[in-house]
Amino acid sequence: MIYVKKVSDKKDLIDFVKFPFKLYSKSKYWVPPIIDQEINNFNKDLNPNLKNSEVELFIAVKNNEIIGIIAVIINWYEVKQQKTSKIRFGWFDFVDDLEVSKLLLQKVIETGKKNKLKYIEGPMGFSNLDKVGILTSGYDIIGTMITSYNYSYYKDHYESFGLSPEKNFHEKTFMFDDIDTGYYEKMSRIVKTRNKLSEVNFNSTSEVMKRTNEMFDLFNKSYEKLSSFVKINEEQKEFMKEKYIKFINPEYIKFVENEKKEIVAFAIIMPSFAKALQKMNGKLFPFGFLNLLWAKRFNKDVTLYLIGIDPEYQKLGVTAIIFNAFIQTLKNKGIQICRRTPELTDNISVDKIWKNFNPKLIKTRSTYRFEIN
Template sequence: MITVKELFSKKELKTFVKFPFKLYKDSPYWVPPIIKQELETFNKDKNPIFKDAEARYFLAYKNNEIVGRIAAIINWLEVKDQNQKKMRFGWFDFIDDQEVSAALLAEVERIGKENNLEYTEGPVGFSNLDKVGVMTEGFDSIAPMVTWYNHPYYVKHYEALAYKIEKEYSESKFPFENVKPEFFKKAQELIKRRYQLTALKFTKTSEVMPYTDKMFDLFNESYSSLSSFVAITDIQKEYFKKKFISFVNPEYIKFVVDKNDDLVGFAIVMPAFAKALQKANGKLFPFGFKHILKAKKKSKDVIFYLIGIHPSYQNKGVHAVIFNEYYETFTELGIKTCYRTPELEDNEAIHKIWKHFFPVVYKRRKTFRKNLK
């Protein structure tokens, strides 16, 4: 018999966070989160998303043993401002037992119906900067820290419970040697002159900070047309600054500004932290931080985390300016492989940007939906 328990205390939430450590203890591809950071994500006093969202957390038990978990999420900005009557769910992990996954999703569906929502979708996080999607291909490669990993059996559970595919994502990679400067070197010089643009270079995180609010504003503008997009609020900007920017090498952040110093394009690349996080095994201290710091300084693999171009400058070649900056930086640092985070299959604009680098899709993932009415 399966029993489901709702969680309330910090101790219970820590158990929630640590469940996948047991579920994936034998996997060479699963990447553990930092436990402290994961708990802060769920902390209403620390994560400003809770000003506009709410979440409830559940663990499933079988024979007094934890066998699954799920977070039931409502983003009220999405529901009220965008009229998307969506019940979100994420952090959904379970043993290969249909009764377990069914019992957990039943809690999500119940909460959705109680709030007069029209459908569930997951796995997703609170916002567009959270992890997304259940993996459907690519189980034999390590997961970047910005994505979820899961066992292959997850997908059949969604299908058996009448969940339908809602969105499809792909993750690709390419060797840096595929990047040929002739595709953008001359073009970027012409574009900078024509539109009076300047590429900014950073060597210190403190130099980046004056531009971060503008970056998040541009992120909101450039991604607003995509399905499922929920804008980042002002208070969330401050949170993400502290959470993300310090992890990123300042030389991996590229901004392009116009003659008025207004931001027209940006990109954020992160070192590949996955193997360092595996060594850290959920803890920053005493040795985890050392592994992460080493990866930040020495990793020869990088992940393109975000790239955004102002709508009025899209299709004008601004990405060529950004790629030229990265080409110079990565050549100097001896970067070997470039990875991309999950991108919507129907985002044709982003796929065109990368085509000259001949990327290979190595993972696919999907979100699933079920109507509640």
């Protein structure tokens, strides 16, 4: 018999976090998270996202063995301020048994009904910077530290329950050898001169941290018109600094500023930590952090983490300045491949940015929706 229980103590939480390690133990493509970071995601004292959100975690059990997990999330800022009557679900993993996925999804619906919400959507996290969507193609390609992975049967389970695709995302990659470097060097000079702009390069993490809040403000401004976008607040900015920015090589962060020294565009690239995280298998210590340090210094693949452009500057070609700066930095380091994080397929403006890079589609993913009766 299968039953579902709510996570109620530290042991349950650890079991919840460790279940994917068992489910994907034979997968060459799943990238494990750091266990301590996953546990901290659900700690109100450590994760500022929980100031505006509430979460319930559930575990499906059969014969004293965990066979599925799900997080039920209400982002109250989204519900009350944006008037979006949605309940989210995430951290949704399960064995290939339709009864398991059905019982877990019913917990989302029950919580939605209690709170008079109209529909469920997921998988997603607390904010737009969390992992999003189930993989719908590209199952035989290794993931990244900032994307989720799942087996191909997940899609069948979602559709069997009656969920339908809500938002679609694609992931693309490109080779630096395919880029016309002369074109971007020329365009960078023209755009800088015409619009009185300049690039900002960093040599230390401390320099970056001084301007990170400005960068996140621009991120909010850049994406505020996208569907389902929830702005990052001050506490979340601090959280993101500690969780991600400190790990990024300072030379992999580029800004463009105007003559008033205001940031009008930015981009962040991260070394690929995927294989390092696979070697670590969730543990930073005693030696796991050494794998991260090696990847940070020597990896020849990178992942585009974030890009943001002030709407007033989006048609002025400022991306040429960013790309030219990155091309010089990355070629000097021998970087060969850049992978883009999931982007909404309806975000046409971002897609146009990459048209000259000969991008190759490698993965697709979707969030799914279900109306609550």
